Amino acid sequence: MGKMATRDAYGNALRELVSENPNIVALDADLSKSTKSFEATKADPSRHFNMGIAEGNMMAVAAGLAASGKTVFASSFAMFATGRAFEMIRNSICYPYLNVRVCGSHAGITVGEDGASHQALEDIAIMRAIPNMTVLCPCDGKEAYEITKYAAKHVGPMYLRFGRSAVEDVHDDSYTFTIGKGEVLKEGKDIAFVACGLMVQESLKAAAELEKEGICPTVVNMASIKPIDKELLIELANTHHTIYVLEEHNIVGGLFGTVCEVLAQETRTARILPIGVLDSFGESGKPQELLDKYGLSAKCIVERVKETN
Amino acid sequence: MLTKEQLMVHTQNMRRNIVKMVHQAASGHPGGSLSCTDILAWLYFNEMNINADNVNSTDRDRFVLSKGHASPALYAVLSEKGFLPEEELMTFRHINSRLQGHPNMNYVPGVDMSTGSLGQGLSCAVGMALANRLDKNDHRVYCIVGDGESQEGQIWEAAMSAGHYQLDNLCVFVDYNGLQIDGDVTKVMNPLPFDKKFEAFNWYVTTCDGHDFDSIAKALEQARANKGRPTAIIANTVKGKGVSYMENQAGWHGVAPNDEQCAIALEELKGE
Numbered sequence A: 001m002g003k004m005a006t007r008d009a010y011g012n013a014l015r016e017l018v019s020e021n022p023n024i025v026a027l028d029a030d031l032s033k034s035t036k037s038f039e040a041t042k043a044d045p046s047r048h049f050n051m052g053i054a055e056g057n058m059m060a061v062a063a064g065l066a067a068s069g070k071t072v073f074a075s076s077f078a079m080f081a082t083g084r085a086f087e088m089i090r091n092s093i094c095y096p097y098l099n100v101r102v103c104g105s106h107a108g109i110t111v112g113e114d115g116a117s118h119q120a121l122e123d124i125a126i127m128r129a130i131p132n133m134t135v136l137c138p139c140d141g142k143e144a145y146e147i148t149k150y151a152a153k154h155v156g157p158m159y160l161r162f163g164r165s166a167v168e169d170v171h172d173d174s175y176t177f178t179i180g181k182g183e184v185l186k187e188g189k190d191i192a193f194v195a196c197g198l199m200v201q202e203s204l205k206a207a208a209e210l211e212k213e214g215i216c217p218t219v220v221n222m223a224s225i226k227p228i229d230k231e232l233l234i235e236l237a238n239t240h241h242t243i244y245v246l247e248e249h250n251i252v253g254g255l256f257g258t259v260c261e262v263l264a265q266e267t268r269t270a271r272i273l274p275i276g277v278l279d280s281f282g283e284s285g286k287p288q289e290l291l292d293k294y295g296l297s298a299k300c301i302v303e304r305v306k307e308t309n
Numbered sequence B: 001m002l003t004k005e006q007l008m009v010h011t012q013n014m015r016r017n018i019v020k021m022v023h024q025a026a027s028g029h030p031g032g033s034l035s036c037t038d039i040l041a042w043l044y045f046n047e048m049n050i051n052a053d054n055v056n057s058t059d060r061d062r063f064v065l066s067k068g069h070a071s072p073a074l075y076a077v078l079s080e081k082g083f084l085p086e087e088e089l090m091t092f093r094h095i096n097s098r099l100q101g102h103p104n105m106n107y108v109p110g111v112d113m114s115t116g117s118l119g120q121g122l123s124c125a126v127g128m129a130l131a132n133r134l135d136k137n138d139h140r141v142y143c144i145v146g147d148g149e150s151q152e153g154q155i156w157e158a159a160m161s162a163g164h165y166q167l168d169n170l171c172v173f174v175d176y177n178g179l180q181i182d183g184d185v186t187k188v189m190n191p192l193p194f195d196k197k198f199e200a201f202n203w204y205v206t207t208c209d210g211h212d213f214d215s216i217a218k219a220l221e222q223a224r225a226n227k228g229r230p231t232a233i234i235a236n237t238v239k240g241k242g243v244s245y246m247e248n249q250a251g252w253h254g255v256a257p258n259d260e261q262c263a264i265a266l267e268e269l270k271g272e
Helices: A005-019 A039-043 A057-069 A078-084 A086-094 A123-130 A139-152 A198-210 A232-241 A255-265 A287-293 A298-308 B005-025 B030-035 B035-045 B068-080 B086-091 B120-135 B153-164 B185-189 B195-201 B213-225 B259-269
Strands: A004-006 A025-030 A048-050 A071-077 A100-105 A134-136 A157-159 A166-168 A182-188 A190-195 A218-221 A224-226 A240-248 A271-277 B062-065 B141-146 B169-178 B204-209 B231-236
Touching: A004 A005, A005 A025, A005 A039, A005 A100, A005 A139, A025 A057, A025 A271, A025 B062, A025 B120, A025 B169, A057 A071, A057 A086, A057 A100, A057 B153, A078 A086, A078 A100, A086 A100, A086 B120, A086 B141, A123 A134, A123 A157, A123 A224, A123 A240, A123 A255, A123 B141, A157 A198, A166 B086, A182 A198, A190 A198, A190 A232, A190 A255, A198 A218, A198 A240, A198 A298, A224 A255, A232 A240, A232 A255, A240 A255, A240 A298, A255 A271, A271 A298, A287 A298, B005 B030, B005 B068, B005 B086, B005 B213, B005 B259, B030 B035, B030 B068, B035 B141, B062 B068, B062 B120, B062 B195, B068 B086, B068 B231, B086 B185, B120 B153, B120 B259, B153 B195, B195 B204, B195 B231, B204 B213, B213 B231
Parallel strands: A025 A048, A025 A071, A071 A100, A100 A157, A134 A157, A190 A218, A190 A240, A240 A271, B062 B141, B141 B169, B169 B231, B204 B231
Antiparallel strands: A004 A166, A134 A224, A182 A218
C-alpha cells in the first residue's frame, strides 16, 4: 500500500468533477496550491475563482453561486474556512440549505511547523453544531477521493476535512464510501477504537502492537461524523467494555463529543474515553513529534490503553 | 412598465402594509423599510424581468436584500406583485409564518437569498452575478445594502471581488438614509465617502434620489449602459419616509408603532 495526503486526493477528484460536470464551481482564498483546488483549473480555468484572502466573502459568494444552481467547492485551510467564515457558513449556506462544500485542508495538529494559529482543532465541533450541515473526515487518499466524488451528488451543505501530510493507505481501490455508515476495519473484543482522519492509521498501528500482548481491539473508521452511525455505536457499546474515541481534534465537541451525545441516550455497558487534543492549542513541530507530544501517536494510544484497560 | 401614478398606488399600499405588519407583530424595522420602498417598487415593477411565471425559477433577474431587516418592504412588494397573498402579510414575525423576521429564500416565492446577518448579502449577489456569467445569460443581479451595513468589512471584500471580476451585471443600491440604530452613521462609525470607496474598487458610481422614480430610473439606465464594472447607486433616502413622526428619526429603526401611532401613520398614508 502507498501513501497519499487526503488533500491530494481531493484535488484529483475535484479536477475530475469539474471535467465531468459543468455545474461544479471551485473557489479558493489564495491557498489553491496548498488546498489542491488549483487542480480544478486544469479541467476548466473558467470555473475556478480565486477570491483572494477573504474567506468570509468567499463563503457567501459560494452561497450566491449555489443559489443560482451551482455546486460549489470552497477551499481554504480548515482553520480559516470554518473559523473565519463560521457565520457566513451558518447564515448564508446552512440556513438556506445550499449546495456548498466547505473544504478545509491542513486540519489538525499535523499542519506542523506553522504552529497553533494554523492548526484547526475545533473545526469539527463548530461545523457539526450547525443544523443542516454534514461533516465528513476521510482517513486516506482513496476515501478522500470517494467522499469528494460523493459530495458532488449530495444535496445540502457539507464540511469536508482534509489533512496536509501524506498518510498510509487504509483502503484499496475497491472501497466505496457510504454516508452515515462506520466501517469496521478490524473485529476485536473487549475494547474498540472509533477513529477519524489519520487517527485511523494510528489506531491500526496501536492495535497491531496491542495484539502482541493479547489485547485485540475492534477498529472502526468513522469518516461520517454527521450523520453518525448510531446503530454501530450502540452495538459497539454493548459488546465492548471500553470505547476509545480517537481524533486529531480537541476532545471538546468533535468525534468524542458526538459519540458521547449518542451513547448518553442509550442503555450501554461500555465506558467511553477520549484520545485527542486535551483542550489545548498546538505548537510548531514536526507532525510526528506533535502526535507524540499531544498523545495521539500509536505509541501513546498503546500506553493509554494499558493505563485504562 | 408602470406609470409613476400607478407605481405610487403600489408604494402607498406598500407603506401602509409595512406599518401594519410591524404594528401587528409589535416588532420589526419600519424606518429602513420605508426608506427603500420606492427603490424596491421600481425594481420589481419596472426594472427586473420577474413575473408570476418565472418567480420560482433562477432563470431571471435576481434581487438580494442585503439589509435583511427591511423584510417588511420586500414582503410588501412581493404582495403587490401577487406572489404573496396580502392577508398573509399580517402573519409577519408570527409563529409558523413563512414571513420570518429576516427573509428566508426557501419559504417565500421571490425571495432570492436568505439574509439578515449584515454584510453577507452583497457577497451572495456577487456569487449570483458570477453564475450568470458562467451560464452566459444576460440576467442582472440587484442588491440593496444599508449605509450602516457598509461598516461591515465584508461589504468591501465583496466590493473588491465584484470589481476584480468586472461584474457589470451587478447593480447595488446603498440606501443612504444616514441613520442606524445608535444614531447618525457618521457619528457611530463614519462609513463615508461611499463613492470614492466603490470607485477605488473599480466600480462605476452614480447617485439618485431614492424617492424619485425618474431619478431611480436614470441611475439604473446608467448602470445598464456601463460595461466592465459593477455599478453602485448611492441612493439619498429618508429613514421612515412617508410617516411624519418616523422621518429622519433613528429611534424608528427597530421599534413598532403602538395603536395610536399606527392610526396616525395610516391616516397620513391615506389608509383605510
